[in-house]
Amino acid sequence: MARTALVTGGSRGIGAAISKALQNEGYTVAATYAGNDEAAAKFTEETGIKTYKWNAADYDASKEGIAKVEAELGPIDVVVANAGITRDAPFHKMTPQQWKEVVDTNLTGVFNTVHPVWPGMRERGFGRIVVISSINGQKGQFGQVNYAATKAGDLGIVKSLAQEGAAKGITANAICPGYIATDMVMAVPEKVREAIIGQIPTGRLGEPEEIARCVVFLASDDAGFVNGSTITANGGQFFV
Numbered sequence: 001m002a003r004t005a006l007v008t009g010g011s012r013g014i015g016a017a018i019s020k021a022l023q024n025e026g027y028t029v030a031a032t033y034a035g036n037d038e039a040a041a042k043f044t045e046e047t048g049i050k051t052y053k054w055n056a057a058d059y060d061a062s063k064e065g066i067a068k069v070e071a072e073l074g075p076i077d078v079v080v081a082n083a084g085i086t087r088d089a090p091f092h093k094m095t096p097q098q099w100k101e102v103v104d105t106n107l108t109g110v111f112n113t114v115h116p117v118w119p120g121m122r123e124r125g126f127g128r129i130v131v132i133s134s135i136n137g138q139k140g141q142f143g144q145v146n147y148a149a150t151k152a153g154d155l156g157i158v159k160s161l162a163q164e165g166a167a168k169g170i171t172a173n174a175i176c177p178g179y180i181a182t183d184m185v186m187a188v189p190e191k192v193r194e195a196i197i198g199q200i201p202t203g204r205l206g207e208p209e210e211i212a213r214c215v216v217f218l219a220s221d222d223a224g225f226v227n228g229s230t231i232t233a234n235g236g237q238f239f240v
């Protein structure tokens with residue numbers, strides 16, 4: 001029977017590429033989103049992938065949503081915690097609200113997404129957790145104290161889950177994309193974007209599909225010995 005994969009923020013950007021790549025590999029995919037109904041409807045129409053709307057920052061909503069997905073599509077074998085936001089500001093101007101929104105979505109959102117599926121994975125003796133972190137969680141970034149803190153925290157989550165899940169056939173890994181051509185990066189002023197590209201030895205932004213291919217590998221049976229690791233996909237911009 002086809003395995004089921006849940007991709008949070010799976011209707012746009014990197015998440016959409018991940019959802020499609022997993023579908024191409026034969027997974028039954030559920031893609032979540034936060035509020036952009038139009039993009040989600042278009043995505044479902046184009047791909048046939050079911051979309052589910054809930055806020056990853058809300059534990060009860062996540063638990064309820066995941067129960068619905070499992071009732072409709074079967075037990076979730078693969079979780080890709082991809083939903084993420086930015087609320088950039090230099091630290092002296094960063095508001096507690098900007099801090100909280102980013103922490104709630106990018107860090108607590110990973111807890112909210114993985115925690116409800118974890119008992120089932122343990123019982124069935126198989127699971128794949130992939131968390132989409134960021135280059136800026138590895139190196140920090142001006143204007144992103146909140147974002148960098150959450151993405152570094154995501155690495156702590158996977159390294160700990162890797163140890164807890166290993167004996168039950170569950171792996172947990174992270175991917176740290178560099179700058180990828182999605183709405184999130186295209187929202188950055190063009191001048192700043194050009195400056196960013198100047199820092200990437202490959203000389204271009206990454207494509208969402210390049211991150212999706214990393215997820216396909218980490219989700220596969222072949223990756224069973226890869227646990228607690230971080231795949232860095234950033235065009236050579238930063239070496240860990």
Ligand SMILES: NC(=O)c1ccc[n+]([C@@H]2O[C@H](COP(=O)([O-])OP(=O)(O)OC[C@H]3O[C@@H](n4cnc5c(N)ncnc54)[C@H](OP(=O)(O)O)[C@@H]3O)[C@@H](O)[C@H]2O)c1
Binds near residue numbers: 012015054082177182
């Ligand atoms: N783009 C990059 O260069 C880059 C680099 C490194 C890491 N990343 C990370 O990669 C991930 C995807 O980024 P992206 O550039 O593809 O983002 P994006 O184009 O802005 O898409 C974000 C997706 O996440 C969903 N989402 C946002 N907040 C959510 C919430 N609270 N609950 C549920 N879904 C939520 C959005 O839903 P709606 O459509 O409803 O808004 C959308 O589907 C993020 O974690 C980001 O931090 C991105």
